[in-house]
Amino acid sequence: METVVWVDGKLVGESERALSAVDHGITVGDGAFETCTLVDGQVFALTRHLRRLDRSLRGLGLDPAPDLETRIRTGIDAVLTRAGTIDGRLRLTVTSGIGPLGSGRADAPATVIVAAATSTMRPESRTVRSPWVRNERSAVAGLKTTSYAENVVALADAVAQGGDEALLANTVGELCEGTGSNVVVERDGELLTPALTSGCLAGITRALFLEWGAEDGLPVREAEPGELPFTVLDDVTAGRAALALTSSGRNIQPVTWLDGASVAPGPLTLVARDLFERRVRERMDP
CATH class of the missing domain: 3.30.470.10 (Aminotransferase class 4, branched-chain amino acid transferase, N-terminal domain)
Incomplete structure (x- = not known):
């Protein structure tokens, strides 16, 4: 169409x-x-x-x-x-x-x-670590502006490497966000997403993931400052953690490939994904 x-x-x-x-x-x-x-x-x-x-x-x-x-x-x-x-x-x-x-x-x-x-949502994502960073002290940090050139460049770099999303750190080395998504790390029996102080966008899906997950008793929360360094992605490739993306174009999307390596989706991530899919049909304007 x-x-x-x-x-x-x-x-x-x-x-x-x-x-x-x-x-x-x-x-x-x-x-x-x-x-x-x-x-x-x-x-x-x-x-x-x-x-x-x-x-x-x-x-x-x-x-x-x-x-x-x-x-x-x-x-x-x-x-x-x-x-x-x-x-x-x-x-x-x-x-x-x-x-x-x-x-x-x-x-x-x-x-x-x-x-x-x-459009059709993909069931999983292939992500690449970006060499560029998000400036959490920018005048437009956390705003969804049309000044998207940084995201375009970072995403094009990820696509050239076989990915469909790029993951960015902030200037102090914390995991921040994707070019058009928020990030969730499953580790030690919890689902953690970077705090807004990291400079990430206050995603609608991110907020609902936290709200609906807590409502259903899932161990979901914002990470504490410094709790999710960018190097946590090494734990993902080593199999000690799992990764997912959230956005309006993805809902909750497990990451199954990171920097050229296949990685497994986490069990809590899959539960949260299924919960979100049900809630979307039940609550159109939550």
């Missing part, structure tokens, strides 16, 4: 030119976005995604206009009406609108883009 796209009140063709060449989202990547899972044509966890989008915009210094959520929901309705009852992804993008060619902003209305397409 062709991607269904809505830009500021109008459905447009996938290849149709629909944005100004001087939109600040294009010239300097000045904007934020969300990628949501579509289940039978319904948006999973939309309230949480809109809340995080608001937080990212405010973190960028872009106070959302009072009608922004209404505009976004109008776009969602139009796109889903056209797309039908698909399983896939819905992307919401908000930029600061038309601006100058430099980094300074103009006082312009935001640009809103909504797009949907079918």
